[in-house]
Amino acid sequence: MSFLPLKGAQSLHFIQFLLFVKTATLIYLFTCFPGPAVRFRHPLKDVEVRERDVAVLECEVPDESIPSAWYLEDQRLMPSSKYGMEQKGTKRRLTIHDVGMDDDGVYLCEMPDGAKSIAELSVKGKLDCKVCSISELLKKAKLSCAI
Numbered sequence: 001m002s003f004l005p006l007k008g009a010q011s012l013h014f015i016q017f018l019l020f021v022k023t024a025t026l027i028y029l030f031t032c033f034p035g036p037a038v039r040f041r042h043p044l045k046d047v048e049v050r051e052r053d054v055a056v057l058e059c060e061v062p063d064e065s066i067p068s069a070w071y072l073e074d075q076r077l078m079p080s081s082k083y084g085m086e087q088k089g090t091k092r093r094l095t096i097h098d099v100g101m102d103d104d105g106v107y108l109c110e111m112p113d114g115a116k117s118i119a120e121l122s123v124k125g126k127l128d129c130k131v132c133s134i135s136e137l138l139k140k141a142k143l144s145c146a147i
Helices: 134-140
Strands: 002-005 017-022 027-032 047-050 055-060 069-072 083-088 091-096 105-110 116-124
Touching: 047 055, 055 105, 055 116, 091 105
Parallel strands: 047 116
Antiparallel strands: 002 017, 017 027, 055 091, 069 105, 083 091, 105 116
16 A cells, blocks of 8 residues: 655645555555545534424534535525524524425535535424314215216
8 A cells, every 4th residue: 555645736734645555456546635624613413493483503613713604405595584694703603584394404504625514404394284083084075976
């Protein structure tokens, strides 16, 4: 097994390497990319809310000067009446107002170096159903048959 740094791939926070693994008959080549150098102090946590409630996702970055971006799946979110975004010191908070079923999904907070914290927002819908017996349903049903 041997390691070779890739030419021109060295930077302050990461180095790319080619990894050669030689077995009796084959040579495997791997490219390794170490993860981001900066990590979240406290990652996002999964949240469960009911429809029409307010959902809050919160994480903590290592330094207060680090900006962050919020995503729902692969769609970048922008501050609006629906989405409130706050930065207080190292804390980053996304507030989702009037949560609906379409807000259910995976949310990401991303730092400029590519580090991401991921959480799932589960939205519980309001179930408005009544348990009826089969005889009650048959009384209300109008059946017709044509021959």
